[in-house]
Amino acid sequence: AQSVTQLGSHVSVSEGALVLLRCNYSSSVPPYLFWYVQYPNQGLQLLLKYTSAATLVKGINGFEAEFKKSETSFHLTKPSAHMSDAAEYFCAVSPQYGNKLVFGAGTILRVKS
């Protein structure tokens, strides 16, 4: 069975600082991995996805994530945080495309001015 662990339910960074949100997965097969963002009172927006192509995946809003099979990780990064990045971020895994998503618990990102 697939599972996702997001380390840190809350992360706080200063505006302009590096954003690092951690995600580790467990999967018996090569997984598909996703990062979603949820702004207050809104639905989920796809940031980026890994589907067994390039291990470094670039997404929207300056975010990127690197798939590291040896570490079973898919951490999300952004070089410089902006106030508008404040939101909740979810990492998700699927054993194959078209199958259900299993979500991590989420990480709330706070950006301080």
Add this chain to the structure above:
Amino acid sequence: SAVISQKPSRDICQRGTSLTIQCQVDSQVTMMFWYRQQPGQSLTLIATANQGSEATYESGFVIDKFPISRPNLTFSTLTVSNMSPEDSSIYLCSVDGRYGYTFGSGTRLTVV
């Protein structure tokens, strides 16, 4: 990517009543997924709905409580039946697409 119209966006319901949530997709999709997001928590899959067959429910969810319809490849409904305050959550539908899974904007349900 697919665009999903989900309604209602929110509702306040009396306990013991039922609410039907609708999701309309702008393209044909094979599978639709229904998730629940309880307050302050992550998303949990309720069921997977394929057109022309019974929905497949995850552990802890049953058809009598969450009946699902999937009459065609662009539409699905989820009903929350005999509601109690514990059903207060955000319910979201989702579809798989070429560029990733797309989600509806969610239905924020409050049961009083």
